[in-house]
Amino acid sequence: MSDEPGMHAQAPAHATAVRVYFQDTDAGGIVYHGRYLDFFERCRMDWLRALGFPIRVLERDHGVVFIVHEMRVSYLRPARLEDDLAVELELAALKGARLELRQSVIRGTDTLVSAEVHLACVDCAGLRPARIPVSLRERLAGPGRRLSGMSTLTSTTP
Amino acid sequence: MSDEPGMHAQAPAHATAVRVYFQDTDAGGIVYHGRYLDFFERCRMDWLRALGFPIRVLERDHGVVFIVHEMRVSYLRPARLEDDLAVELELAALKGARLELRQSVIRGTDTLVSAEVHLACVDCAGLRPARIPVSLRERLAGPGRRLSGMSTLTSTTP
Amino acid sequence: MSDEPGMHAQAPAHATAVRVYFQDTDAGGIVYHGRYLDFFERCRMDWLRALGFPIRVLERDHGVVFIVHEMRVSYLRPARLEDDLAVELELAALKGARLELRQSVIRGTDTLVSAEVHLACVDCAGLRPARIPVSLRERLAGPGRRLSGMSTLTSTTP
């Protein structure tokens, strides 16, 4: 979602379209702050799926799942009812059992919320740290990386 | 949306695509039962928007909003993580301040959840019953009705 | 929670205190309609626990869990931010694999939302209908029934 092509060559990225419904808002008239974590999660799952690693494949073939280990969220501007948002993701770093992502919620050209999200790869059974599957690691880190799923940006906008 | 073609001629209808994320599931491994109400609400708001009556227009131009007055939900089969669902809606009846809708959640050819939803039109300020705006009423009841937004059916499926 | 002592003799009952936070409301300034299902669920789980059948016991010792099969909800008056509510439950009927409950959300002396909730007892593995465990059935239907957990009514109200 970055305009810098160099970033794209560096980092697999993804964007998911989200529309704001009543369920996402609170009595303050804006999107409830916790709801952005749901938006971020939709984007991460779409990204993994677009990379060929939906959860059911990760679990069944590799016995692992990703859980959020640490998260830093900055709320810059509020989103409102019926806004059409883009939730974006790019890979910042890839370490042993850890994925570090940058995510943001965008409305038009404004960044509303930005976040650093650290995911830990854990085994499904005991939730203990586990190596990121090699095939996923190669998909993320290899030279042949390409943008995935950008076409979903406007996909929920009729 | 319905096997009865006559119904389509009778009733404006809509469909919204929904994908199931972790946020929608519970420790039972299936979609949390309350979450379907969120899916239904997304479809209703998309439908009103497709009819030309997004919430901000209803509020600003007509001073009204719709609230759920009564709801009957039947849970037939569970949805699961990463399912791609269609949430459907058709108008069953239109009365003074009341809209009666039939909604369902579909996976492939299976109906997972079906619901009757009665909406009440209320004034924004006091939440007291109010007439459905004439322009919306005509849009819903008039002879020129047509299906709206069916193209969104697969819209979130990359 | 009923004032009719006869009802209490007839039906095990329970009440759970709920306070309304921003997370429970929407941009309409009132509690989001889907949120009451969460309130009802808290009460049901508290009730089963008070009866000696928390979920982990049901799962581990009996291999079953309850899922919502059908639900009818009537929204009478809106709850608002910071309201202190009582969520109430009474058993209406007990059939093979089915529990029928009446639930309501009360503020002071006003009923805000009322519901009929039909639960199905299912086996954990396949979610297929299963007999309600005899020990729970006896607890629910036997002559020694008594009110459970009423003390929780004001428990979250500092």
Place this chain on the structure above:
Amino acid sequence: MSDEPGMHAQAPAHATAVRVYFQDTDAGGIVYHGRYLDFFERCRMDWLRALGFPIRVLERDHGVVFIVHEMRVSYLRPARLEDDLAVELELAALKGARLELRQSVIRGTDTLVSAEVHLACVDCAGLRPARIPVSLRERLAGPGRRLSGMSTLTSTTP
């Protein structure tokens, strides 16, 4: 709330009891990561209320509300279905329009989740930065500070 007794003398603190229901969990079998933000919010609102500043007072008498401006969350251990948790809060810093809090989710003696939460005081109408009301500021910073609401720690545990 803290092992440093000096901190308690320094900082108003609060604790709210939370029980984990199905609605709080996800298909991974643990509490959904976004749900902890809801738990934190319940504790913050209880704290403000215990200080004599429920939201309706802040809005009506002072025309302000607090919104989350920045948040850092560390997930250390997962909470599970039916866990009884304590959600704790202490004031870390008080600046012009900003409150900095430390919050954590505790099970027994284990810290499951810890967070730094920065709140911004904003005017209700435009959500622009506003001074924290003097009476609240005095309540938070004055010499007569005391712990508030600790009695709620076990309040939802029947």
